[in-house]
Amino acid sequence: MVGMAEIKVSKQPGDVLVALGLGSCVGVCLYDRQAKIAGMVHVVLPAKLHTGEDAPGKFANTAIPALLDEMKRHGATVSRLKVAVAGGAQLFSFNGAGPRLDVGQRNQTAVLTALGEVGLTVAAQDLGGSIGRTVHFFVENGCVRVKTIGKGEKDLIVLGEAETASLRRAA
Amino acid sequence: MPLTSKQLNDLQVDVLREVANIGTGHAVTSLTMMTGESFSMSVPAFGVMVMNEFESILGDLEALAASVYMPVEGDVCGHVAFLFPYDSACQLTDLLLGREHGTTTVLEELECSALMEVGNVLISSFLNAISDLSNLSLPSSPPGIAIDMAGAILASIVTVSPNLGDHALTIMTRLADTEYPVEGFFVFIPEPDSLEILFQALGIES
Numbered sequence: 001m002v003g004m005a006e007i008k009v010s011k012q013p014g015d016v017l018v019a020l021g022l023g024s025c026v027g028v029c030l031y032d033r034q035a036k037i038a039g040m041v042h043v044v045l046p047a048k049l050h051t052g053e054d055a056p057g058k059f060a061n062t063a064i065p066a067l068l069d070e071m072k073r074h075g076a077t078v079s080r081l082k083v084a085v086a087g088g089a090q091l092f093s094f095n096g097a098g099p100r101l102d103v104g105q106r107n108q109t110a111v112l113t114a115l116g117e118v119g120l121t122v123a124a125q126d127l128g129g130s131i132g133r134t135v136h137f138f139v140e141n142g143c144v145r146v147k148t149i150g151k152g153e154k155d156l157i158v159l160g161e162a163e164t165a166s167l168r169r170a171a
Numbered sequence: 172m173p174l175t176s177k178q179l180n181d182l183q184v185d186v187l188r189e190v191a192n193i194g195t196g197h198a199v200t201s202l203t204m205m206t207g208e209s210f211s212m213s214v215p216a217f218g219v220m221v222m223n224e225f226e227s228i229l230g231d232l233e234a235l236a237a238s239v240y241m242p243v244e245g246d247v248c249g250h251v252a253f254l255f256p257y258d259s260a261c262q263l264t265d266l267l268l269g270r271e272h273g274t275t276t277v278l279e280e281l282e283c284s285a286l287m288e289v290g291n292v293l294i295s296s297f298l299n300a301i302s303d304l305s306n307l308s309l310p311s312s313p314p315g316i317a318i319d320m321a322g323a324i325l326a327s328i329v330t331v332s333p334n335l336g337d338h339a340l341t342i343m344t345r346l347a348d349t350e351y352p353v354e355g356f357f358v359f360i361p362e363p364d365s366l367e368i369l370f371q372a373l374g375i376e377s
Binding site: 149 | 314316
């Protein structure tokens, strides 16, 4: 389980990292294919606005570097990392203009920016819309499986597969 | 320094519990008037919940639920939502629309509109009761509705405010129909700064 603002890294092949019920939050999955190390962070908000002690995993701008550090500490090599992201939805619909509820959209942007800043590009994404998502991330092969109420379970990408294979999958 | 949930003393917790009870009591009265059903209320999970502990209250974070949410922006700012398990929302819709019990199985536009209306009334009753008690204004903004995984809905509410820490004070009360299996949860999350204002208005030293 990767709860809100939590960072989890594993290299146990049997492990599955799970972020349950992502709404406006974004689950970021990093995978080192060669070393078979998987890491996930459950980002809650785009950036820190108040002073106070918060887990680094809470905000996009601190979560990505913290996850990267944790991956390195477990022996991952940055140049080998592949990335998938899911979440950032807006669940509530309002009659007329919704108040300040664009957290999902802002989280998406902040996460993608933060990933760009550390030189990581996203191999697959399932972002936005108005649906909640549960993400299962399999350490064994880097498979990122997204479950939604409407569409059931679907593999977004297998980060452990070779580039050509995942491209074929996407096509 | 805004109050965090960790710093609440016993008296403050008691006061908040009472406030939530009174608010929920008024909401139950409104619901009874709207449906002709009698509802019981309880306080299964009150207090100070770490964001990651929702699961223990809801049972299953991935369970399908319907929720009406209203932001509160006045003397006291915060977030109020009413959350129904999907089946309960369907049965409540039957009651609201005068349908035979068990008719509604899918929540579409008409059903959502009815739920939004009842949510609006319940939340307004809840807030009015707190307003009368404290002499503070707690005006609500127009409601929004979501039908999705319960965990995703709650997480979306908590994350609306950048001020809420990992220990967002969450007050949840449960109400249940005494005849049909209709239940719902009130979720009240005051902004940290507003807690102090509320305590002062109620004559509690913080």
